[in-house]
Amino acid sequence: MRKFKCSICGYTYDEAAGLPEKGIAPGTRWEDIPQDFVCPLCGALRTVFEELKETSPIPAHTSQEDEHFESLRELTPGELSALCSNLAKGCEKQHLTEAMDLFYQLADYYKSKVAAHSSQNFEDIAEVLKYDLSESYSKANTVAAEKADRGALRALVWSEKVSRMGNSLLERYAKEGNTLLENTKLYVCEICGFIYLGNDLPEICPVCKVPNYKISQIGRR
Amino acid sequence: MPAVRNIRLCTKDCMCLYVCPTGATDTENSIIDVSKCIKGCRKCVDACPSGAISLLPDEYPPQQSKSENVVNALRTLAKSKVEQESLATDIAKLSDDAVTRQFAEAIAKSNRLMAEDLIRESGYMLPQSDEVRSLLESMTQNPPKNFPVEKVETLLKQLNSIHKASSK
Known part of the structure; x- marks a missing residue:
């Protein structure tokens, strides 16, 4: 068995x-x-x-290109927006309400600078996501493991899991369309972004293990 | 180090009211009156039977330094997540179907949260850190038209004053 x-x-x-x-x-x-x-x-x-294999051999990652110098890439408006909205949350936790508001306003500014897209379908999202899953995560994991960067590895574990779940939802949506969401509720974990489709929330988020009061329902408007 | 209350844990035992020498805990929300709170006194923290009160740190250590390769790898993913967020946001904006909008909004939100977490781990964890400070300073250099420079300057002042207050 x-x-x-x-x-x-x-x-x-x-x-x-x-x-x-x-x-x-x-x-x-x-x-x-x-x-x-x-x-x-x-x-x-x-x-x-x-x-599950009894003994799963760990693939030996030997990256030859590691010490190849990579200069730091500039942040795009979208990244700056996420950076600022995250700092706003950081201020909120320290009860720095005014600084929180200012960071949220900066996040909105940068968000307004993100170019609009011409296409209107979920396949385009799926395509970008597939590249993350096939290329970017394994590369990032290798680099973070080499540097023993625990914080980075933790963030990568969470978002790779959330991404796989998102990918499987997009695949189902491509087949079933709106019937996928017909008799069910839809939730997003406020901490890690995990999307849950179902009527009974698990006690804790399956990805980041936060209690489920941090998981918010996405309504229909 | 002002005390703060986690209102979700508070069971209204009111021990904080009994022990506070200044009446700073006599509030209904999670904010204990900072102007009355004796910094570092912690009488309310120790008295609360529900563990609902804690002291905010007023000093933070420098952030862990990050390798540039790790930062770039995290940025690559964060960039992809904000792209997916913006694709989903556009679908949500333009669709006239409530279920499509609902699904697109969930995807947009999920991707925003992932982007935030990835960027945060690339060296921008703490608002008071040197990394955030130099980022904010760079925003005030040759800003584009309509950029809210004054907001960034206010932030620099506020986050700076917290830093100075703590080093006294």
């Missing part, structure tokens, strides 16, 4: 145990689970599950 782990939230499906509360009998092989199975904890598609 094998085990399969959700790469988003870490839930593990054990073939020996099955999932009786969802009508999957103990001993049900992964292949025999219904195709529309989603992670019972975070709602991710079965395609993001990975088989």
Whole structure:
């Protein structure tokens, strides 16, 4: 009997145990689970599950290009906007209300400088996201691991998980369209950005483990 | 080091009122009256049975230094997230369907939060840090037309005064 782990939230499906509360009998092989199975904890598609190996060999990352000098790239208006809105939150936590307001106003200024897009479809988002998942995360993880930068590694773990979940949602949306959201609520975790589709929130965010009062519902207007 | 109250944890036991020598804790919200609070006194912090009061630090250590390669790798991802945010925001703005808008807004918000976290870890964690200070200063150099320079200058003054107050 094998085990399969959700790469988003870490839930593990054990073939020996099955999932009786969802009508999957103990001993049900992964292949025999219904195709529309989603992670019972975070709602991710079965395609993001990975088989758990007893001893998973750690791939040896030897980057030759590391000491190649990279000069610091300038921040774009969009990045500056996110930087300022994050500093606003930092001020809020220190009860610096006036500084918080000023940082939010700067964030709005930079946001207004972000160029508008001509296209209007979710496929364009999916395309950019796929590049993150196939290229940018592995590169960033390698660089951050080499420098033993714990803060960077933590941020990368969270946002890679949130991105995989977003990717699986976009794939489902491409197939099902608006019916995907028909009889369900939609939430976003205020801390890590995890998107949850479902009516019963988990006790804690499956990605960043914050209590669920920090997870906000996105309404329909 | 003024005391602050986490209103979510407060169970209205009012021990903070009993022990405060100046009446600074006699407020309904999370803000304890900073003008009355005796900095560093911590009587209310120790008396609260719910652990709802803490002291705000008034001094922070310098941030951990960041390798340029790590910063660039984080910026690459943050840039991609803000691009996805802005694509989703445009969909939400222009769609006339409520469900499409709802989905697009969730994606936009999720990407904004990821971008914020990635940028924060690239060396801009603390508003009072030298890194933020030099960024703000660079914004006041040759600013574009209509840039709110005065807001940045106010921030520089405010964040600076906090720093000076703490080093006394």
